[in-house]
Amino acid sequence: MEGFMSWMTESFAPRVNKLAKNPWIAAIQAAILAAMPMVLVGSFATILSIVKDFWKGFPDFSMISTFSFGLFSIFLAYLIPESVMNHKGHKDVAKQAGLAGLGFFLILVYPQISKDGGHITFDLNTLGSGGMIAALIAGLFVGFVMNLFSKWKFIHEDSPIPDFIAAWFNTLIPITIILLIGWIFTFEMDANLYHVVNTIVSPLVNLGQGFWGMVIINFLAFGFLYTFGISSWVLYPVQSAIFLPAIAQNQANFEAHKAVTNIFTNEAMFLFLIGGGGATLALVIMLSFMAKSKRLRMIGRASFVPAIFNINEPVVFGAPIVFNPILMVPMWICSLLGPILVWVVMKIGLVPIPHRPFQLWYAPAPIQSWIVVESIRGLIFVCIFFAITWIVYYPFFKVYDKQAVKQDAELAEKGE
Structure with missing residues (x-):
């Protein structure tokens, strides 16, 4: 793991940032x-x-x-x-x-x-x-x-x-x-x-619009790359070339009384970006009200309001999640589970596929969920997925909080 982190820090991340x-x-x-x-x-x-x-x-x-x-x-x-x-x-x-x-x-x-x-x-x-x-x-x-x-x-x-x-x-x-x-x-x-x-270009767009395209692109943008300090905006041109035409086609099909089939839309992504990329709202709540480390509790409370509006840079770079193996792993897991579960529930019809453009990404997740799918089922899914992210983050949060308490004590002894 140390060798992998070193390679990501010294080689991969600088090259991607240079490319951006x-x-x-x-x-x-x-x-x-x-x-x-x-x-x-x-x-x-x-x-x-x-x-x-x-x-x-x-x-x-x-x-x-x-x-x-x-x-x-x-x-x-x-x-x-x-x-x-x-x-x-x-x-x-x-x-x-x-x-x-x-x-x-x-x-x-x-x-x-x-x-x-x-x-x-x-x-x-x-x-x-x-x-x-x-x-x-x-x-x-x-x-x-x-x-x-x-x-x-x-x-x-x-x-x-x-x-x-x-x-x-x-x-x-x-x-x-x-x-x-x-x-x-x-x-x-x-x-x-x-x-x-x-x-x-349609074969490439269709590939991106498929299951693996949705999962891999979202995992890279909101999970893997983000945890190495590489902004999700790096892949935004790729994402937008897929999901903007997709929602436009969904809207046209809906108005023509045809089937709405494109799942990989920005609107569908709102159902799993709870608190921002990696669905970090659960972690922010834990840091704010459950952390024993005063330092983590302060970071959590400073990040709480932004997280409600899906802005998670304060917790990603402040906790930090970036280059932190303990918190990187749950963020990766949530970034995989989110698109996978959204794809499944929309594919089998449990949650309607969005058919109207809605790009107000900073609206709180419960409000977004109802607007983009126009069904209470969207809100139910968000609540269930939030519970899942809580379960994923909790054990890693406990480990990191214990580590932070020990570090705080050591710093206090040194008078820092």
Whole structure:
């Protein structure tokens, strides 16, 4: 175990953290996070839609979701190339890259234009999270081209020409090439790049949407990597590419009176992220009210309120769980049990599969459970899983608390 911990500390964790700081990966993360307020607005619309289910005279706010979460791919098409250029140090042409990404994506999704040119029609599904992967690839391609041409400038920084005019001329060729490629494929070759891209990547998405994909990805993000100080946000681009299109498809199927089948959604994950990644709320309660160590009791109480709202950095880094073999193991166990049990109960129909987007991850688990599945069965599952996490954490907590009491006594003797 000591050899494994040493390897993780000195080799694995630094490499993963370095990978997370790669400008291309960091650009995707930054773009998705920048667009999250629009997703959150769509989540508020979901809450209002639930009210309408019980009060028929309540206004229909579904269009708010349509023009927030429902346009997620458009936002990414702009934000990803802009973010790439910012991370590559080309901030002077970042906005132009974003505009090129937006134009290229709208060509990519195969718009229908009337013969007189007066009307253009888009499939709304391609503009929301359903087109997210196409937007991701389009944005990275645009970022690549714009970054490549930023090395060859017509007008250099020492030129007396104003910066905004220099940006015009320095981006003319790459933007022309980008839009020309889109024009050739869509309007000359009559190829639907949106369908091509989705066909190519669909096996990977389907693999991620399966049982093992859900279990492994969630275990890595919220359990294994997290206990080595590697933020779960490292895998967020991978997760979001799977669960955002999945919830969009679930919503479309539900509205069309078809079966809702995609289990690996962010909404389903809320059922086992009780107190945050690794379901640490049970541990926080133990630390707050049962710990004999004054130090652990203080950490637990400082972490208690954040944990209710699924923020567990205080306990993960304060107790600490990170690089602590005693508390890492139960966190790994809970990070495996959570997705496994959610998959099972939803697959056999004990708990309904979520069909509406809800991204307010900081809402307390009991509230989330009722909103995302719209059934008391979600709340019952959360209570049962909380009891399971309590059983898992308790023996490890007792061992660590005993160890902490001994350490506190030793420090007191040394006058520290």
